[in-house]
Amino acid sequence: MSVAPKPTPRFVPRDPLTLHPETRLVHGGTTRSPFGETSEALFLTQGFVYDDAESCEARFKGEDPGFVYSRYSNPTTAMFEERMALLEGAEAARATASGMAAVNAALLCQLSAGDHVLAARALFGSCRWILEDFLPRFGVETTLIDGGDLEAWKAGVKPNTKIFFLESPTNPTLDLIDIAAVAEIAHAAGARLVVDNVFATPLLQHPFELGADVVVYSTTKHVDGQGRCLGGVILSSKQFVTDHLQTFLRQTGPSISPFNAWIMLKGLETLALRVERMQASAGKVADALAALPGVEKVIYPGRADHPQAELAKRQMKGGGTLVTFVVKDGKEGAFRFANALRLIRISNNLGDAKSLITHPATTTHQRFTPETRAEMGISDGLLRLSVGLEHADDLIADLAGAAEAL
Numbered sequence: 001m002s003v004a005p006k007p008t009p010r011f012v013p014r015d016p017l018t019l020h021p022e023t024r025l026v027h028g029g030t031t032r033s034p035f036g037e038t039s040e041a042l043f044l045t046q047g048f049v050y051d052d053a054e055s056c057e058a059r060f061k062g063e064d065p066g067f068v069y070s071r072y073s074n075p076t077t078a079m080f081e082e083r084m085a086l087l088e089g090a091e092a093a094r095a096t097a098s099g100m101a102a103v104n105a106a107l108l109c110q111l112s113a114g115d116h117v118l119a120a121r122a123l124f125g126s127c128r129w130i131l132e133d134f135l136p137r138f139g140v141e142t143t144l145i146d147g148g149d150l151e152a153w154k155a156g157v158k159p160n161t162k163i164f165f166l167e168s169p170t171n172p173t174l175d176l177i178d179i180a181a182v183a184e185i186a187h188a189a190g191a192r193l194v195v196d197n198v199f200a201t202p203l204l205q206h207p208f209e210l211g212a213d214v215v216v217y218s219t220t221k222h223v224d225g226q227g228r229c230l231g232g233v234i235l236s237s238k239q240f241v242t243d244h245l246q247t248f249l250r251q252t253g254p255s256i257s258p259f260n261a262w263i264m265l266k267g268l269e270t271l272a273l274r275v276e277r278m279q280a281s282a283g284k285v286a287d288a289l290a291a292l293p294g295v296e297k298v299i300y301p302g303r304a305d306h307p308q309a310e311l312a313k314r315q316m317k318g319g320g321t322l323v324t325f326v327v328k329d330g331k332e333g334a335f336r337f338a339n340a341l342r343l344i345r346i347s348n349n350l351g352d353a354k355s356l357i358t359h360p361a362t363t364t365h366q367r368f369t370p371e372t373r374a375e376m377g378i379s380d381g382l383l384r385l386s387v388g389l390e391h392a393d394d395l396i397a398d399l400a401g402a403a404e405a406l
């Protein structure tokens with residue numbers, strides 16, 4: 001059966017950014033095929049065919065905006081990118097196969113030998129590997145500092161500093177970095193600020209409003225939120241895409257599978273509901289943990305006893321979906337606690353519908369020396385809990401049961 005090609009009805013509100021995020025998450029970026037499907041179509045195709053050689057030539061010259069090859073762009077992927085851009089209020093978005101592909105591309109696409117990157121020390125393990133081990137192999141200098149110390153950002157600037165890089169809240173100690181203040185220092189130094197916004201989610205923190213130039217996500221986390229696919233996204237100005245990102249992605253190929261982009265697109269529809277519920281439960285869980293015997297410390301940006309509670313109020317809409325806490329008896333206590341949980345599962349992942357607990361010292365941060373871990377505030381009794389969609393009371397009962405094992 002053939003379908004006469006016609007312009008496809010798109011979601012083009014008068015001013016999409018006047019719509020609430022929840023609405024953008026449901027409709028943003030939707031492009032319908034001539035069938036007029038309700039749910040976004042999944043275009044599993046590598047390439048595209050052309051009516052004649054002339055239109056193929058025009059497509060390649062960029063005179064006709066259609067698709068060429070799914071390593072460059074794909075209709076399903078483009079819907080996901082547009083929805084993310086609308087959500088974030090960014091001019092442009094490009095999706096990648098994983099969060100690490102997004103971080104790597106966001107940095108490499110703009111760096112050359114002789115450049116310098118200044119970054120906060122508390123980073124996701126693989127991001128830290130890129131900065132400490134990988135970039136220096138290609139003549140890029142990197143400096144890691146205490147991201148909470150604004151004087152250290154200022155002091156770390158060199159004449160060749162091109163990028164500032166940070167994540168906030170940090171993994172796993174949930175320290176905050178004052179993004180607006182760091183952006184100001186970066187811009188005064190003529191550098192760009194790249195923010196990894198995974199822990200805060202696009203709903204709870206808006207790095208562009210705080211001055212970031214590029215924002216990256218692992219959409220593996222809250223955006224999918226149901227443990228299925230890896231994915232990533234880079235958000236920036238159109239100029240940044242044209243000048244740096246577009247060619248890098250086309251030629252090096254860290255493209256997301258259209259199938260995974262479709263999963264992410266559908267994940268976005270429920271993102272606001274899920275993050276709201278997870279955050280509400282995280283607040284209750286944090287308070288309950290603080291009252292449990294054997295729990296020595298609770299770190300949650302939404303609690304008044306968080307050392308940066310005031311910054312959290314200024315910079316985030318709530319405390320987030322992760323809670324970190326320290327139990328007594330170090331590693332032995334942490335293992336006893338984790339092993340005694342019945343509902344909450346042991347996993348290094350986060351942002352999932354299922355609540356997941358991690359012991360960073362023996363997993364995500366085990367490659368660091370005990371001294372480095374101590375410097376990062378990661379003690380042997382520290383556990384990171386990603387709060388899921390279960391009823392908060394059931395999670396609290398599970399944690400209380402585990403505390404008895406202490």
Ligand SMILES: *Cc1c(COP(=O)(O)O)cnc(C)c1O
Pocket residue numbers: 098099100101103124127167171196198199217218219220221230231232
């Ligand atoms: C998970 C994560 C990444 C990497 O994402 P992948 O999708 O696993 O490649 C990067 N940064 C942060 C903060 C993360 O939590």
